[in-house]
Amino acid sequence: AEQRNAAGGVQGRKLELLVQDSGMSPDTARTAMQALLDAKVDAVVGPFSSFAAVAVLPMANQAGVVLVSPNATASELAGQDDQMLMLSTSTRDATRAYAERLWQRGHRRMAVATSVEARNAVFYKAWRDEFKAAFRALGGEILPGADFTADAELAYQQVVANLLVGQPDGVMLV
Helix, strand or coil, X not given: XXXXXXXXXXXXXXXXXXXXXXXXXXXHHHHXXXXXXXXXXXXXXXXXXXXXXXXXXXXXXXXXXXXXECCCCCHHHCCCCCCEEECCCCHHHHHHHHHXXXXXXXXXXXXEEEECCHXXXXXXXXXXXXXXXXXXXXXXXXXEEEEECCCCCCCHHHHHHHHHCCCCCEEEEC
């Protein structure tokens, strides 16, 4: 923004960066988006998570404000005629690519453990379910997995040890 403004701005208009934090909840994300809309922004770089994108996209659509999201990837956000530009591959495309790569490397039996954080369920559910579907479509087997919550007390070694009981070819933590 500083460089662009030093060069005269955009069509003679100076850029101004306004920062809002979408926080850890959809309500906080909506409050942040409303603050940006009240400030009459032309575009938003963000949101940076799928859960926040799902929360604020209807607001952006109604206001006609473009969202440019570097990180939101949930499949339900992809392929829509809306105000959001996704800069990352959708979860659907990414999981298909992961499944194909693992299959090419000889993995036939996978165990999947999922961090079940409610605030970003739109992401983890899509990743887990779409990976499993893509891997099964290739002929792979998904072994019993596990759900866990990621916190400071978590011993990931135990999560992985539980997944290894079925002797999979690979383990995936979502």
